[in-house]
Amino acid sequence: MASTTETKQKKMLILKSADNDEFEIEESVGVQSETIKNLVEDGFTFVPLPNVYTKALIKIIDYLKKHANKTDSNDEEIKTFDKDFVNTTFDDLFELVSAANYLHISCLMNMLCQTIADRIKDKSPEAVRKIFHINCDYTPEEEAKIRKANAQAFEGQFDESLD
Amino acid sequence: MGQSASTAAGAQNHIHLSKTEPRSTSVTSPMKESDDVIDMFEVGQFDYSSTIPDECLACIFQSLSSGDRKRCSLVCRRWFRIEGQSRHRLSLNAQSDLVSLIPSIFSRFDSVTKLALKCDRRSTSIGDDALLIISLRCRNLTRLKLRTCREITDAGIEAFAKNCKGLKKLSCGSCSFGAKGMNAVLDNCLFLEELSVKRLRGITDGAAAEPIGSGIAAASLRVICLKELYNGQCFGPLIIGSKNLRTLKLFRCSGDWDRLLEVIADQAGELIEVHLERLQ
Numbered sequence: 225m226a227s228t229t230e231t232k233q234k235k236m237l238i239l240k241s242a243d244n245d246e247f248e249i250e251e252s253v254g255v256q257s258e259t260i261k262n263l264v265e266d267g268f269t270f271v272p273l274p275n276v277y278t279k280a281l282i283k284i285i286d287y288l289k290k291h292a293n294k295t296d297s298n299d300e301e302i303k304t305f306d307k308d309f310v311n312t313t314f315d316d317l318f319e320l321v322s323a324a325n326y327l328h329i330s331c332l333m334n335m336l337c338q339t340i341a342d343r344i345k346d347k348s349p350e351a352v353r354k355i356f357h358i359n360c361d362y363t364p365e366e367e368a369k370i371r372k373a374n375a376q377a378f379e380g381q382f383d384e385s386l387d
Numbered sequence: 388m389g390q391s392a393s394t395a396a397g398a399q400n401h402i403h404l405s406k407t408e409p410r411s412t413s414v415t416s417p418m419k420e421s422d423d424v425i426d427m428f429e430v431g432q433f434d435y436s437s438t439i440p441d442e443c444l445a446c447i448f449q450s451l452s453s454g455d456r457k458r459c460s461l462v463c464r465r466w467f468r469i470e471g472q473s474r475h476r477l478s479l480n481a482q483s484d485l486v487s488l489i490p491s492i493f494s495r496f497d498s499v500t501k502l503a504l505k506c507d508r509r510s511t512s513i514g515d516d517a518l519l520i521i522s523l524r525c526r527n528l529t530r531l532k533l534r535t536c537r538e539i540t541d542a543g544i545e546a547f548a549k550n551c552k553g554l555k556k557l558s559c560g561s562c563s564f565g566a567k568g569m570n571a572v573l574d575n576c577l578f579l580e581e582l583s584v585k586r587l588r589g590i591t592d593g594a595a596a597e598p599i600g601s602g603i604a605a606a607s608l609r610v611i612c613l614k615e616l617y618n619g620q621c622f623g624p625l626i627i628g629s630k631n632l633r634t635l636k637l638f639r640c641s642g643d644w645d646r647l648l649e650v651i652a653d654q655a656g657e658l659i660e661v662h663l664e665r666l667q
Binding site (some may be wrong): 346374 | 438439440442446449450452455457458459460461462463464465466467480488491492495655662
């Protein structure tokens with residue numbers, strides 16, 4: 225599906241998604257994931273990923289390929305790629321962040337978390353619940369109590385400087 | 388490593404197509420074109436965030452401001468729990484009535500390593516008892532910032548220093564404790580790297596100011612910053628004794644600094660930055 229390029233010299237890996245699709249990628253691309261790297265070090269060339277669905281895996285393989293070819297000259301190109309990569313829906317972002325977490329790809333994790341954070345900042349709790357389809361499980365009393373605690377003890381902003 | 392179990396929302400972790408409910412039209416994310424792969428995440432109305440592990444949510448919260456984090460704590464119980472456990476920096480209004488809230492605050496935020504306690508000029512600040520309870524609940528504190536906590540005395544600082552020996556940075560401004568408290572910090576906090584002191588009233592009292600010695604923190608101290616001190620020279624032994632000091636900043640500190648600066652100049656240790664401003 226994704227990469228079928230046969231390169232004899234290069235070590236290849238097969239990744240199997242949660243919905244049983246298989247993807248062949250170069251080992252050097254795959255080992256950017258700590259999870260895959262550990263399996264490769266243990267001698268595996270076939271890597272089942274029961275927590276990663278095909279749709280997310282396709283995107284993540286794209287990401288890994290792009291980032292495996294990082295050089296000094298394609299910095300801008302990768303930045304543009306990353307920007308496009310996260311320009312997607314919340315549901316995609318959540319699927320990707322779970323997958324990136326499972327695969328231990330820290331640069332991707334950080335980028336996705338930052339993106340999600342940027343999108344929920346300045347939003348009211350009600351708006352956040354709507355976006356994430358979260359049912360509020362507080363009683364009105366509990367919610368009022370937390371509001372009060374938040375207002376009472378904490379300053380509006382944490383002053384980052386300690387001077 | 389698997390997904391951590393979520394509490395409240397955990398029941399919805401597994402998505403069944405039969406649970407489909409109409410999607411709210413107010414959702415900001417646009418619907419996408421369908422493709423061959425069944426996208427479970429577009430099918431039903433459920434807590435998206437319940438499908439992601441606690442550590443991912445914590446990572447998202449790390450990129451949010453304190454105000455945003457507060458709002459997130461109001462979203463649901465799970466978010467409240469994760470937000471609290473993943474908060475490392477905390478800034479509290481340190482008025483005297485804070486003391487009754489300390490147990491609940493620090494069981495909610497049980498991983499705080501950087502704490503700021505700020506009181507305003509017109510209010511009565513927390514005292515030694517509060518600082519003691521805080522030090523017992525936050526033994527892993529690496530940074531403490533005190534502002535206008537005038538009720539805290541040498542005894543409170545000493546108790547704190549004994550309980551929080553891992554402190555790396557201390558910054559205090561407009562506080563009233565003195566040399567004894569400062570020495571307790573320097574004698575107990577083996578890893579102290581940075582010390583900032585502004586308007587410390589305790590050292591100006593009395594005719595003969597007690598010298599502030601280097602203590603065991605001398606080896607680790609890298610930065611000393613003194614501002615608006617009337618009797619700043621009592622930090623002399625500390626400055627001279629801190630052999631690994633890299634930065635020394637003195638702002639608007641009165642008195643004679645020449646002798647001290649001469650000694651430092653002769654020593655020529657690790658010091659690479661000296662900033663002097665409006666010394667009188």
